[in-house]
Amino acid sequence: MLALACVATSGAALADTLSKLTQRQFIHTANKTCHWLSAPEALALGGGLIQMRNAALISGHSPQSVYGIIHQAHSAAARADCRNPALLAEVDTVKGAYRSFVTQNRLTFTGPKAQWLTDRTESETRKWRLVQYQKTGDIHMALGLHGFTDRHALTAMVQFPDDRRPYSARLMVRDPKYRPSGVIDTAPFGLSTTMPLNITRYDHSFTAQSRHLTSMVLEDAPKVNMAGFNVMGEYKGRAQARPTIRFDFPIDATTAIARLDPREDIIVVFEFADGPQYARFEAGDFVPGLVFATLPSPYGK
DSSP states (O other), X not given: OHHHHHHHHHHHHHHHHHHHHHHHHHHHHHHHHHOOSOHHHXXXXXXXXXXXXXXXXXXXXXXXXXXXXXXXXXXXXXXXXXXXXXXXXXXXXXXXXXXXXXXXXXXXXXXXXXXXXXXXXSTTSOEEEEEEEEEETTEEEEEEEEEOSSSEEEEEEEEOGGGOOOSEEEEEEOXXXXXXXXXXXXXXXXXXXXXXXXXXXXXXXXXXSEEEEEEEOOSOOOOOOTTSBOTTSOBOOOOOOEEEEEEXXXXXXXXXXXXXXXXXXXXXEEEETTEEEEEEEEOTTHHHHHXXXXXXXXXXX
């Protein structure tokens, strides 16, 4: 009975996600004609739509049904009455949700195997704004947006032991034009000398535009003061920065990532003289995280 209750709860949660996806898609499309929302509100709603889409796909709903729901809501919104009281009440709900959402400065977007961390604090400080960390043995890696809140780069960073330094890097994602469905690789993350299952030579490939040597901490280290204490007064020590290689990719690669199933991989290929090494990162809620990281803060600079 407990198992059946869990299944029923899971089914109810999925139905709720699909219902909210329908409602929000309707509002998002109708807003293009009715102009209820400000630009930041509409942007946040678009990010929330993708997050709901991702939740439905991760829960096991088929892509055909999810995108069918999105298409139906989009078509129905073309006939929306902009003065409908029920619609205006729903718009007020969206605006209220945005006011609560935008006051947060850090969020974690958790996926099936990894998480995206976002940070909108200290807008004029160069730092990770959206990042997914990985560690394989003594190799630390990170992928995301690095820079200021309004000026950042799509970046991969890596720390190899023994002073190993790749001379270049590529970012690869599936191209839906050639392969409408992706391969969900359930194997653990880690570096490999073999091309991952979900990538072919026909997919998108973005070569790094620049390569830099720097020093960073590539892990989700606790926030501490100069003495190593956190805000609760607990001593956590200070993570040590290590020599790091940074590669910046074209920012339009974010558009290609946005088309992926959240369970798919983003591939970073590190090029060495003796052959490439492939790192896999989870697509997950990359786009909702990107939207949150770039929204204007109500607290100003």
